Amino acid sequence: MRNNRRGEHIIRFDSVGLRYGLGPEVLRDISFALPSGSFHFLTGSSGAGKSSLMRLMYLGLRPTRGRVVLFDKDIAMTRRYELPALRRRIGVVFQDFRLLDHLSAMDNVALPLRVRGVKESEVRKHVPELLNWVGLSEQINAKPPTLSGGQKQRVAIARAVIGRPDLLLADEPTGNVDDHIAMRLLHLFEELNRLGTTVVIATHNQFLVDRFTQYPRLHIDRGTVVEGE
Amino acid sequence: MFGRHSDLPLKGDATSRFLPWLVALMVYLSAVSLAGVFVLNGLVRSWDHDVSGTLTVQVQPVPGEAGEALTDERVRQAVELMRRTPGVLAARPLDKKQILALLEPWLGNTDVVKDLPLPRLIDVTVDPDISMELLELADRLARSVPGATLDDHRIWLSRLINLSRTTEWVAIAILVLIGCVTSATVIYATRTSMAVNRSVIEVLHLIGAHDDYIARQFADRSFALGFSGGLIGLALAVPSLTAIGWAARRIEGGFLPSLSLPVTGWVMIAMLPVIAAALAMLTARLAVHATLARMP
Ligand SMILES: Nc1ncnc2c1ncn2[C@@H]1O[C@H](COP(=O)(O)OP(=O)(O)OP(=O)(O)O)[C@@H](O)[C@H]1O
Ligand SMILES: [Mg+2]
Numbered sequence: 001m002r003n004n005r006r007g008e009h010i011i012r013f014d015s016v017g018l019r020y021g022l023g024p025e026v027l028r029d030i031s032f033a034l035p036s037g038s039f040h041f042l043t044g045s046s047g048a049g050k051s052s053l054m055r056l057m058y059l060g061l062r063p064t065r066g067r068v069v070l071f072d073k074d075i076a077m078t079r080r081y082e083l084p085a086l087r088r089r090i091g092v093v094f095q096d097f098r099l100l101d102h103l104s105a106m107d108n109v110a111l112p113l114r115v116r117g118v119k120e121s122e123v124r125k126h127v128p129e130l131l132n133w134v135g136l137s138e139q140i141n142a143k144p145p146t147l148s149g150g151q152k153q154r155v156a157i158a159r160a161v162i163g164r165p166d167l168l169l170a171d172e173p174t175g176n177v178d179d180h181i182a183m184r185l186l187h188l189f190e191e192l193n194r195l196g197t198t199v200v201i202a203t204h205n206q207f208l209v210d211r212f213t214q215y216p217r218l219h220i221d222r223g224t225v226v227e228g229e
Numbered sequence: 230m231f232g233r234h235s236d237l238p239l240k241g242d243a244t245s246r247f248l249p250w251l252v253a254l255m256v257y258l259s260a261v262s263l264a265g266v267f268v269l270n271g272l273v274r275s276w277d278h279d280v281s282g283t284l285t286v287q288v289q290p291v292p293g294e295a296g297e298a299l300t301d302e303r304v305r306q307a308v309e310l311m312r313r314t315p316g317v318l319a320a321r322p323l324d325k326k327q328i329l330a331l332l333e334p335w336l337g338n339t340d341v342v343k344d345l346p347l348p349r350l351i352d353v354t355v356d357p358d359i360s361m362e363l364l365e366l367a368d369r370l371a372r373s374v375p376g377a378t379l380d381d382h383r384i385w386l387s388r389l390i391n392l393s394r395t396t397e398w399v400a401i402a403i404l405v406l407i408g409c410v411t412s413a414t415v416i417y418a419t420r421t422s423m424a425v426n427r428s429v430i431e432v433l434h435l436i437g438a439h440d441d442y443i444a445r446q447f448a449d450r451s452f453a454l455g456f457s458g459g460l461i462g463l464a465l466a467v468p469s470l471t472a473i474g475w476a477a478r479r480i481e482g483g484f485l486p487s488l489s490l491p492v493t494g495w496v497m498i499a500m501l502p503v504i505a506a507a508l509a510m511l512t513a514r515l516a517v518h519a520t521l522a523r524m525p
Binding site: 058059060061062080081084085086087088090092098100102103107111112114115116159 | 234236238428429431432433434435436437438439442522525
């Protein structure tokens with residue numbers, strides 16, 4: 001969708017800190033940069049702050065200190081009305097899916113397109129295709145409450161990638177599926193990555209991390225990010 | 230407007246189910262107030278027409294020997310005072326012959342009264358475009374010229390006009406108040422609905438929806454609710470107004486020139502549901518924007 005200039009950073013954190021309310025600092029002194037077109041795993045034990053870091057990246061939260069630069073824009077200096085345009089370049093798979101229960105799988109996946117004002121004929125063409133790809137052609141009109149955990153997860157993934165985002169943030173995207181489907185989904189992410197999308201996958205799934213050793217890791221330990229390994 | 234796409238489950242939203250009924254009541258009250266304004270306005274205008282143009286000043290004759298001369302002097306003073314009053318174009322005392330001519334239809338042969346001391350009349354022409362404080366003028370006249378009075382039928386009408394004008398303003402104030410109450414209720418209903426749908430709004434927000442994309446959905450819903458309520462209110466108001474008009478026409482005996490609602494009045498009343506719906510839509514939109522502005 002958008003031409004990525006390889007070599008530039010799609011997102012950069014400078015000494016970022018985050019606390020919830022008056023609680024302790026959950027994340028501190030986080031500094032890293034993701035090159036455009038890269039593919040990273042984000043690891044760390046439960047409660048380490050993976051989802052919190054994701055929230056900062058998809059602009060669901062503002063850091064309590066430090067600087068976040070996304071698509072060459074300093075978030076602290078960005079006007080409110082400019083944020084939707086940035087958010088549309090990000091696809092997010094939420095850890096808790098956040099599907100809209102009153103909408104069918106089709107309409108859930110269509111959301112990012114509709115929000116952008118994409119023509120309904122385009123929507124009706126692309127959404128079923130993608131749902132078919134993630135193996136949900138039977139469930140196209142099913143509402144999330146009637147879907148299994150793994151099916152919901154795949155709807156959530158389809159919603160995250162339908163807009164061909166520049167940055168894909170997937171929080172535990174394979175938590176509810178077997179390794180076979182997990183591999184299939186990972187291949188989908190790789191496919192997107194090949195087309196230019198920068199991908200970050202937060203996961204516990206050691207099986208996956210071991211199968212895809214070619215990708216670098218961001219590891220959260222004691223509230224801060226350690227790159228590589 | 231009604232068939233537009235919506236991602237929010239607002240159709241089955243129980244929080245705003247009372248809204249049409251409230252709008253119906255408000256539109257009903259507005260229709261009655263508006264009809265009142267129009268009818269009063271019509272009355273005032275026709276009375277105003279009667280009153281404006283000319284006035285009459287009466288000067289009581291002074292009895293006694295020197296009476297005639299003193300009365301002449303008072304008439305002169307009254308004419309002087311009227312001519313100095315802003316808005317008066319001309320003040321002309323009628324001479325005895327003219328006064329007798331005025332009396333003739335009632336008295337027949339005026340020879341009988343020719344020698345009686347008759348009240349003197351001054352015919353005053355006023356500029357109909359300038360509104361005059363008749364009560365104040367009458368007061369001033371009575372104080373400065375003994376025995377002089379301003380035609381008091383007109384003063385009474387002027388009092389009635391004042392009262393009608395006040396009532397008109399009260400009715401307009403009621404309309405404004407109704408608008409405010411409706412807006413406040415729409416704001417409350419919208420906020421409640423937003424709280425109920427908070428998680429959906431958050432997802433739309435994070436996916437990159439502009440505030441207006443979300444606001445529009447609430448506004449559409451609010452318009453639909455406001456419009457249906459407005460139609461109910463209108464459906465109730467029209468028979469009521471027709472009945473009142475019908476009852477009024479039966480007592481209309483010259484005293485009330487015309488109590489019927491003019492066409493513009495009916496048109497405005499017919500537009501009330503649209504106005505109510507537009508108000509509801511606008512208020513909802515603003516309320517959503519205000520709430521969303523607080524999201525990161
Ligand atoms: N909304 C919140 N309010 C307060 N504290 C929070 C909130 N969300 C997360 N936390 C705290 O922040 C810390 C990091 O949580 P986070 O959800 O980011 O961890 P995680 O690495 O995603 O864990 P998991 O692997 O179990 O999903 C935890 O200690 C958690 O209690
Ligand atoms: Mg998490």
